[in-house]
Amino acid sequence: MSVLFALAAPICTTPTECAGQGVDTFLGTPERIWASVAALVSLAAVVTGWLSLRLARRLRDGGRMLTMAALAGGLIGAVNGAVNLAVADGGLGTGNGVFGSIVALALGLAGAGLAWLALARSRRAELKG
DSSP: OOHHHHHHSOOOSSHHHHHHHSSOOSSOSHHHHHHHHHHHHHHHHHHHHHHHHHHTTTSTTOSHHHHHHHHHHHHHHHHHHHHHHHHOOSOTTSSSOHHHHHHHHHHHHHHHHHHHHHHHHHHHHHHHO
16 A cells, blocks of 8 residues: 555544445544644654753753753643543444554653653752752
């Protein structure tokens, strides 16, 4: 199957429509889209948290804006992943975004944890200097 064929396929709105297409699409149901966006927000929080952790001692303000963005993104992604996981009707492969929700929850917590460490590191740097 070519990439253009996959992109040109209509996006289904229910699991039964996805099953009727004959092609297992990744972005099929609204729940999958919700879980995918939550996972991307959580991934951005992990990257931002890692950067803020690396730059916590180097920046003048300890990178507080970067750290707060990572903390907020991680919490938003984790909460959305948890809510989507809680309202899912079935398990993996049902079109409810279960796997994306699990990824969003794990990455969101990791991003928030990295931001928390960066915030603690910047506070220690302020006390020393």
